[in-house]
Amino acid sequence: MKSSQANRLSRETSPYLLQHAYNPVDWYPWGEEALMKADREKKPILLSIGYSACHWCHVMAHESFEDESIAQIMNDHFVNIKVDREERPDLDKIYQTAVQIFLRRGGGWPLTMFLTPGQVPFYGGTYFPPEDRYGIPSFGRVLRGIVQVFREKPEDIQETVRQIREAMAGISREASPAAQTPVDPQIVSAGVRALYSHFDQTHGGFGTAPKFPATMSLNLFLRHYQKSRETRYLEAVDLTLRKMARGGIYDQLGGGFHRYSTDVEWLAPHFEKMLYDNAQLVMLYLSVYQVTGDPFHATIAQETLDYVLREMTHSDGGFYATQDADSERVEGKFFTWSQPEIRSVLGDDAEPFCRYYDVTPAGNWEHRNILRVVGSLDDLSAQFDMPREALRDLLARGRTKLFSEREKRIKPHRDEKVLASWNGLMIQAFAQGAMVLGNTAYLRAANSAADFIFQHLYHDGRLRRTWKDGEGKLNAYLDDYAFVANALLELHQVDFEPRHLDRARSLINTLNEQFWDSNTGGYFFTSRDHEALMTRMKSGIDESIPSGNALAAQALLTFHHLTGDPGSLERAERILRLYAPAMQENPFGHGGLLNVADFYLEKPKEIVLVEGTSPPETRAFLQEIRRIYLPNRIFFLSSGRPGDLPEPLRGKVSVGGRPTLYVCSHFTCSAPVTTIEEARALLGPSL
Numbered sequence: 001m002k003s004s005q006a007n008r009l010s011r012e013t014s015p016y017l018l019q020h021a022y023n024p025v026d027w028y029p030w031g032e033e034a035l036m037k038a039d040r041e042k043k044p045i046l047l048s049i050g051y052s053a054c055h056w057c058h059v060m061a062h063e064s065f066e067d068e069s070i071a072q073i074m075n076d077h078f079v080n081i082k083v084d085r086e087e088r089p090d091l092d093k094i095y096q097t098a099v100q101i102f103l104r105r106g107g108g109w110p111l112t113m114f115l116t117p118g119q120v121p122f123y124g125g126t127y128f129p130p131e132d133r134y135g136i137p138s139f140g141r142v143l144r145g146i147v148q149v150f151r152e153k154p155e156d157i158q159e160t161v162r163q164i165r166e167a168m169a170g171i172s173r174e175a176s177p178a179a180q181t182p183v184d185p186q187i188v189s190a191g192v193r194a195l196y197s198h199f200d201q202t203h204g205g206f207g208t209a210p211k212f213p214a215t216m217s218l219n220l221f222l223r224h225y226q227k228s229r230e231t232r233y234l235e236a237v238d239l240t241l242r243k244m245a246r247g248g249i250y251d252q253l254g255g256g257f258h259r260y261s262t263d264v265e266w267l268a269p270h271f272e273k274m275l276y277d278n279a280q281l282v283m284l285y286l287s288v289y290q291v292t293g294d295p296f297h298a299t300i301a302q303e304t305l306d307y308v309l310r311e312m313t314h315s316d317g318g319f320y321a322t323q324d325a326d327s328e329r330v331e332g333k334f335f336t337w338s339q340p341e342i343r344s345v346l347g348d349d350a351e352p353f354c355r356y357y358d359v360t361p362a363g364n365w366e367h368r369n370i371l372r373v374v375g376s377l378d379d380l381s382a383q384f385d386m387p388r389e390a391l392r393d394l395l396a397r398g399r400t401k402l403f404s405e406r407e408k409r410i411k412p413h414r415d416e417k418v419l420a421s422w423n424g425l426m427i428q429a430f431a432q433g434a435m436v437l438g439n440t441a442y443l444r445a446a447n448s449a450a451d452f453i454f455q456h457l458y459h460d461g462r463l464r465r466t467w468k469d470g471e472g473k474l475n476a477y478l479d480d481y482a483f484v485a486n487a488l489l490e491l492h493q494v495d496f497e498p499r500h501l502d503r504a505r506s507l508i509n510t511l512n513e514q515f516w517d518s519n520t521g522g523y524f525f526t527s528r529d530h531e532a533l534m535t536r537m538k539s540g541i542d543e544s545i546p547s548g549n550a551l552a553a554q555a556l557l558t559f560h561h562l563t564g565d566p567g568s569l570e571r572a573e574r575i576l577r578l579y580a581p582a583m584q585e586n587p588f589g590h591g592g593l594l595n596v597a598d599f600y601l602e603k604p605k606e607i608v609l610v611e612g613t614s615p616p617e618t619r620a621f622l623q624e625i626r627r628i629y630l631p632n633r634i635f636f637l638s639s640g641r642p643g644d645l646p647e648p649l650r651g652k653v654s655v656g657g658r659p660t661l662y663v664c665s666h667f668t669c670s671a672p673v674t675t676i677e678e679a680r681a682l683l684g685p686s687l
Contacts, residue, residue: 222284606634
């Protein structure tokens with residue numbers, strides 16, 4: 001039951017915290033007030049971390065945090081702190097690491113941790129049910145047990161604190177070895193082979209349920225295919241992307257991907273949609289389109305970008321964080337259908353539509369239907385005695401009608417925070433959409449979002465983490481600086497505007513001043529002037545997004561090749577050497593760094609296009625070469641005037657007034673070419 005009185009969370013801007021503003025729990029946001037209260041009253045801290053689109057966070061809130069008797073125990077015996085993990089990934093990284101030590105397995109959300117007044121965890125878990133079930137003790141029983149131990153056995157807590165401090169220090173030491181290891185030239189191919197041994201040959205992806213998109217591993221496959229021409233790696237990526245796009249993890253009506261599949265065949269997702277998943281998948285689909293030329297992959301990328309423009313974009317340009325899994329407190333209600341609902345909307349078109357999209361009277365998920373593609377146009381054509389084109393039109397017409405009908409439903413909650421790092425990923429996705437598809441609307445969206453960040457989230461030379469309701473706040477983290485810098489460097493290679501490069505330079509300078517570990521290399525997750533926490537984390541391990549150190553290294557390498565800056569190359573090399581042992585030992589956790597290692601080891605092609613006298617001819621030439629899959633490349637557009645290129649690339653001129661291409665690599669440049677055919681031959685075929 002919700003309280004009639006608002007708690008302290010009502011003064012926050014985070015949608016997740018505001019969802020708990022009327023709990024009967026005496027919640028505090030993380031901050032000095034709560035921490036001083038715990039220290040003053042010698043009470044344990046109950047730390048609850050989640051995010052607004054998290055289904056099980058909602059479940060635990062309704063079952064426990066809205067329960068008056070549970071709230072009474074929490075209020076009497078604990079200082080209760082609620083944290084939005086998307087706003088405070090620093091806290092989430094620390095306490096997720098701790099819970100994995102406690103549980104000896106992965107963590108997750110909601111994260112439920114019990115801390116000493118000094119912020120050190122002594123017990124924790126994830127979701128706790130209202131009564132004993134699933135082999136998990138009830139939340140009430142856990143609370144009463146913690147109260148008893150804290151009162152009667154302080155020596156046990158002290159011993160646990162000692163052990164957890166020691167374990168966390170050990171993890172930090174492993175992430176920062178004193179020795180710097182050279183980067184083995186075979187490190188990427190060895191990692192790819194290890195990953196392939198876990199590939200699902202039937203359904204695509206890796207392992208069994210739950211199944212995540214694993215974009216970083218699939219990108220590695222694509223890179224390896226380009227070099228080796230071993231078709232099994234391209235086939236693995238193509239199979240995965242087709243299975244996902246035809247499955248329930250993809251929104252067949254509105255575009256965009258849900259977070260992950262709860263089953264092995266991509267049917268039943270957790271229905272939340274995350275900005276970062278969709279950004280990474282767009283870039284992967286665009287890459288496969290470049291390799292294969294198959295418009296299927298371009299269509300999925302375009303539908304996903306269009307979904308983001310329609311549903312996830314602020315009027316001033318920033319991108320929102322997430323859409324919820326639940327609608328009217330029911331998971332998936334917005335996205336699923338009964339067969340009678342579809343028949344009532346589609347009429348005579350319903351039968352072939354239902355066959356194609358796996359809609360049955362019994363339903364394919366909890367007595368309802370998730371739309372997924374199980375039919376083929378050839379089979380339907382024979383079955384219904386209709387031409388393929390007529391069926392294609394019927395299916396498109398059906399999707400349009402059902403989408404319009406779905407728009408009348410109560411939509412899932414949308415978390416309208418604008419997060420710097422996730423916006424960086426999506427800006428990069430739109431920049432690549434503009435580059436590969438030639439869509440100027442996508443370039444406008446990328447520029448608008450970049451300008452949004454520098455208008456609302458950049459003050460006095462420093463980034464902020466999050467913006468909502470007119471307020472940008474919280475010190476930005478490594479991910480924010482690295483992801484936005486990468487996006488700006490990519491955007492610079494699309495429209496060649498100097499401001500993108502200048503902004504990226506500023507962010508990289510701050511990274512070096514505030515985050516760099518001068519002892520062993522690599523970047524800490526938090527800045528030097530960040531608030532003091534239990535530990536200062538530094539890691540190269542990916543989560544659902546690449547590690548901050550991976551994208552920082554990528555930004556450094558790109559910046560080096562664009563500007564010739566030697567310091568950026570040196571820092572990137574130190575990062576790769578630092579994490580080389582971890583990449584070799586665990587390629588699954590270091591896909592981000594392995595992709596960067598490939599860029600570093602292969603050395604990018606520096607592609608210089610000198611403008612001709614006809615701007616339309618130059619644009620057409622540039623668009624053609626951008627359709628070629630070149631994961632390791634740097635684009636330059638030169639006027640041919642002195643000084644508009646880095647020193648090693650100068651002296652390039654137009655031949656006969658035509659747009660003229662030069663390709664440089666390993667300190668040598670090709671002869672100039674002036675035709676698309678010559679350019680394709682020089683850059684290599686995409687197949």
